[in-house]
Amino acid sequence: MKYIAPLKDEERGRRYLRPYNIVQQDDLIGVTLGNYKILGPLGQGGMARVYKAHQENLDREVAVKVLPPWFAADRSFVERFNLEARLVARLSHPNIVTVHDANEYNGHLYIVMQLVNGGTLKQRLDQLQSLGKTMEVGEARRIFTQLASALSYAHDNGIIHRDVKPVNVLMDLSGRPILSDFGIAKALAGTKALTRQGAGVGTPEYMSPEQCQGGAVDARSDIYALGVMLFEALTGRLPFLGENYPALAHSHIYERPPHPITINPSIDPAVAQVILTALMKNPLQRYQQAGDMTEALERAIHGLSGGGERSTPDPGRAAALPLYACPQCRNFNKPQQRFCTKCGFPLNSCRACGAFNQVSNRFCSKCGQPLQMLQ
Numbered sequence: 613m614k615y616i617a618p619l620k621d622e623e624r625g626r627r628y629l630r631p632y633n634i635v636q637q638d639d640l641i642g643v644t645l646g647n648y649k650i651l652g653p654l655g656q657g658g659m660a661r662v663y664k665a666h667q668e669n670l671d672r673e674v675a676v677k678v679l680p681p682w683f684a685a686d687r688s689f690v691e692r693f694n695l696e697a698r699l700v701a702r703l704s705h706p707n708i709v710t711v712h713d714a715n716e717y718n719g720h721l722y723i724v725m726q727l728v729n730g731g732t733l734k735q736r737l738d739q740l741q742s743l744g745k746t747m748e749v750g751e752a753r754r755i756f757t758q759l760a761s762a763l764s765y766a767h768d769n770g771i772i773h774r775d776v777k778p779v780n781v782l783m784d785l786s787g788r789p790i791l792s793d794f795g796i797a798k799a800l801a802g803t804k805a806l807t808r809q810g811a812g813v814g815t816p817e818y819m820s821p822e823q824c825q826g827g828a829v830d831a832r833s834d835i836y837a838l839g840v841m842l843f844e845a846l847t848g849r850l851p852f853l854g855e856n857y858p859a860l861a862h863s864h865i866y867e868r869p870p871h872p873i874t875i876n877p878s879i880d881p882a883v884a885q886v887i888l889t890a891l892m893k894n895p896l897q898r899y900q901q902a903g904d905m906t907e908a909l910e911r912a913i914h915g916l917s918g919g920g921e922r923s924t925p926d927p928g929r930a931a932a933l934p935l936y937a938c939p940q941c942r943n944f945n946k947p948q949q950r951f952c953t954k955c956g957f958p959l960n961s962c963r964a965c966g967a968f969n970q971v972s973n974r975f976c977s978k979c980g981q982p983l984q985m986l987q
Contacts, residue, residue: 640678644668645717648676648724664727667712674712675728677793679721690721697723699771700794707762709782709792728790733781737845746876747845749883753913755781755789756842757906762791763838764902767831774829776837777818778844816860817850821893824861832895835902839890842909846883847875851891865893882912882955885940889956896966897958904968908956915954936971947972 640650640663648665654675655662665676683689697714704710713724733755740747747755759781766773773780773794782790816824820836823829843851851870852863869891872884886908892898899905935944936959943954950968951958959971960983967978976983 640720645676645678645720645722646713646715648674648713648722650676665724667724673727675725677723677725681719684716684719684721690716693721696794703766703769703771703794705762705765707758707788707790708766708794709790725792728782728784728792730783730785730787732779733783733789733841734778736783737778741848746848749846749880749913752842752845753909754787756838756845757910758789759791759838759841760902760906760909762789763831763834764906766794767834767902772829772831773834773837774823775815775818776834776841777815778841781841816854816857816864817852819861819864820895821865822895824864830895831902832898832900835890835899835905836895838902838905839887839898843869843872843887843891846879846887847872849875880912880915882915882941882952883909886912886956889958894966897961900968904951908951911951911953912956945971 638653638661640661641652643650645665647669648667651664651666651673653661654664660677660679663676663678665674666672667674679693683693694714697711701711701714709728710726711723712726715722715724737747759776763773763776771794773791775793776791780791780793782792784790818837818840820829820833823833840851852860852867854860854863869888872879872887873881886905889908890898890905899908935946936949937944938952938955938957938959940952940957941955943952945953945959948970949959950970958968960969960973961967962969962976962979962981962983964981965976965979967976969977969983973983975981
C-alpha cells in the first residue's frame with residue numbers, strides 16, 4: 613500500500629486558491645509619507661497614483677499624488693518637479709486646486725493637494741454618455757467659464773498647464789470645477805522616464821497641433837484643449853478619434869474637426885463657432901487669451917436667452933455710436949468688440965499676424981499692418 617503524505621498547511625491553501633481570491637496589495641496603504649498617513653486609493657493614472665491621506669499634524673484629510681519610484685532616480689526631474697510645485701503652490705484661485713506640500717520620502721516623490729470629493733469632469737461626461745445625453749448648454753457655460761478663468765489666471769502668472777483634460781478637472785460637491793495637475797507636465801518634459809510605458813507629456817485626444825509636433829507650447833495650447841473638452845461636452849464625443857498616438861496627432865495637425873452641429877443639431881451656431889475658433893490649427897487664429905473665449909461663449913449663450921445685443925441697430929444710438937456688421941451673421945457690434953456678440957466670430961483679425969483687434973481699429977494693435985474695415 614502506497615503511503616501518501618498529508619498536505620502541509622501552505623500547500624493546502626494553494627490547492628484551493630482561486631484567481632478571484634487574489635487581491636493585489638498596495639504597499640503604500642497605511643504608510644506615512646512625511647506628515648501624511650495614506651488611507652486609501654482615490655485614482656490611478658498613467659503617471660501617478662492618488663490617495664486619500666490624513667495630515668496628522670493639522671488633523672485634516674488631503675489628497676496625495678505619488679509618482680512612480682523611477683522618477684525619484686532622475687535628479688534633474690526632481691529639481692524640475694520641486695520648482696514647478698513651488699510655482700503652482702503660489703497660485704490662489706477658486707478653480708485651481710490648492711497645493712499644500714511637495715516632497716520626497718524613501719524614494720517616493722509626492723505632492724499634497726486639497727481633497728475634492730465630487731469626482732471629476734470625466735466621470736460627469738461618462739455619466740451623461742451612459743444616459744445617451746449631452747451636457748446642457750447652461751451647465752457647460754457654468755463649468756467652462758470657470759475653467760477659462762482658472763487658465764487665464766495661471767497664464768497671467770506665467771504658468772501653462774499643458775495637459776488640460778476632463779480627468780484633471782475635479783468637481784466639488786457643489787459642482788464647482790477645480791483644475792488640477794498644473795506644472796507636472798512641464799516637469800516631465802525632457803525626462804528619460806518618459807520612455808517608460810504609460811508616461812507622457814500631454815494626452816493625445818486633447819493635444820494641440822503644435823504640441824503634437826513637438827513645437828513651442830503657450831497659453832493657446834491650453835485654449836485648444838479647452839475647446840476639445842467643450843466639443844466633447846456638447847456633442848458627446850471627441851472631435852478626433854484614433855487607435856494610437858500617430859493617428860490622433862495626424863488628425864490634430866491636418867484634419868478639420870467635424871462641425872459640432874452635424875453631431876448635435878441642437879447646438880446653436882453661435883456656440884458652435886466658439887468651439888471651432890478654439891480648435892483652429894493655427895494658434896494665431898484661435899482665441900489668444902482664455903478670457904477671449906469666455907467672452908465669446910458668454911455672449912453666444914446670452915444671445916440664446918434673448919438678452920444679447922440687438923440684431924439691428926437702434927437709429928437713435930447709431931448717430932452717436934457707429935455699429936459694425938459681423939461678416940458671419942450680420943449682427944451689429946460696438947466699436948470696441950473683437951468678437952461678434954451674437955455668433956462669436958472674430959471681427960477684425962489681422963491677416964499679417966493673426967491678432968484679434970477691436971472692430972473699429974484701422975491698424976493692427978500688435979504688428980501695425982493695415983486692417984480690412986468692416987462695413
